[in-house]
Amino acid sequence: MGTTQLESVPEPKYWHLKTVLSEALDQDFAVGEVLPNERELAARFGVARATLRQALEQLELEGRLQRRRGVGTTVAPPRVGVAVGSTANGWPVESVDGWELVGATEAEPPAAVRALLGTPEGESVHTVRRTRITGGQAVAAELLYVPAASAPGLSPLDAPSGPARARAVLRELQRLVLDGQDRSVELGSARADDAKELDRLPGAPVLVVTTRYFTSTGTAAVSIATYRADTCRLTFTDSLDLNLTSPTA
């Protein structure tokens, strides 16, 4: 029959909207510029605010927009490339790559971490919290889990908490010979504590980088680092010779 079926796959409104907005961002807006508010944009496009928001959410997920409650929606700068594993085959250290020590506690790790460490249930481990700052912006929050066996020289009493304690744990780690590491990346949503460090709302999309540090005796430490997925592009420089990785002039 003559049902020509031209629009056999009707594009969802929010999807089309996203495309239109994306092109508008390329052409008519500069980085940092604020967009009209959601109510006005929705009216301008003749859609409900919820539909407009669905398009904005996608664009934010892709790092094109930045939205802040009480402030507005702005055009986001291109994602920053953050090196992960450029300091490969090295223990986490202070004052490189913009890592900043926040503090350290001693507690039982989550079950998933316990499985990676191979520590028995109920055993507490050193937990170092770090934050990674790039361009004045917190881009990552990390929890580094170090079993007591990996920091044998650490007295429970020197610097019971805070950055000094964290530094002490890291110093202990450096004494061990690192045999290798193991890294994985997956999508997650920010827990409340990480979200706070990253200046995002809980549930914000993050890239979760899990690193296992191996010594001859097994897994000596595990790091769970959550990177802001909206602003970060994780870079891995596997290339052994560093000749071609042109520096910033």
Add this chain to the structure above:
Amino acid sequence: MGTTQLESVPEPKYWHLKTVLSEALDQDFAVGEVLPNERELAARFGVARATLRQALEQLELEGRLQRRRGVGTTVAPPRVGVAVGSTANGWPVESVDGWELVGATEAEPPAAVRALLGTPEGESVHTVRRTRITGGQAVAAELLYVPAASAPGLSPLDAPSGPARARAVLRELQRLVLDGQDRSVELGSARADDAKELDRLPGAPVLVVTTRYFTSTGTAAVSIATYRADTCRLTFTDSLDLNLTSPTA
């Protein structure tokens, strides 16, 4: 003053709901089991369907749930670890790691790729499409961009398209000496064509892995691979020989 402010941060309903559901998934459901439908779940928790859906979306983002239109919501298996760069310092080849050649065309690459390749505007490049299958599931869709200069021996006429053509392009690549590669990972949303390959809806969250292949003459090829973020955990096995990286001990 006496404003005790006990609930200074009222948790959003969908966030609380997500926590409750997450615990229920751990305790009362097996992998593959189907959940009650959204309307019933919403009624059971006394919330609007949209709110319930917000919680489900988060859980799907975290890889806990799988939702299929017309079918239902099921408990997802743990994410599969897919090796990225285990074949490090090697050209992409066929029939390893479950990559399957789909076809090849010749077209002008997107602007972002053109910038990475350094090809002039208007110049078309070979574009090889591959799909990565793991456990019977498509987990990644890749577009490999190869400038004509990187495949000099390729006649325009042998196997004009399809898997045979793709194989021919890859064979040409193997003739070059690979100097190194450069990899980055970021969050994105699936374009329509990739979504189709991955059996997902357009806009589904994906991990975009961008790889640059270097030879002595510069960037010889660029690969843009999109991995299903809901089902994949990207693994990087950097561990090399530990000799050169002797710590300060």
Add this chain to the structure above:
DNA sequence: TAGTGGTCTAGACCACCTC
């Protein structure tokens, strides 16, 4: 055809920021 998730609407109220 019945049931599922996906899209969309037109409101309302709240939390947060700035002035």
Add this chain to the structure above:
DNA sequence: AGGTGGTCTAGACCACTAT
């Protein structure tokens, strides 16, 4: 106080899958 984005509601209809 006024404006912003964030949450939430109670509907409606659509696209897809299975039977």
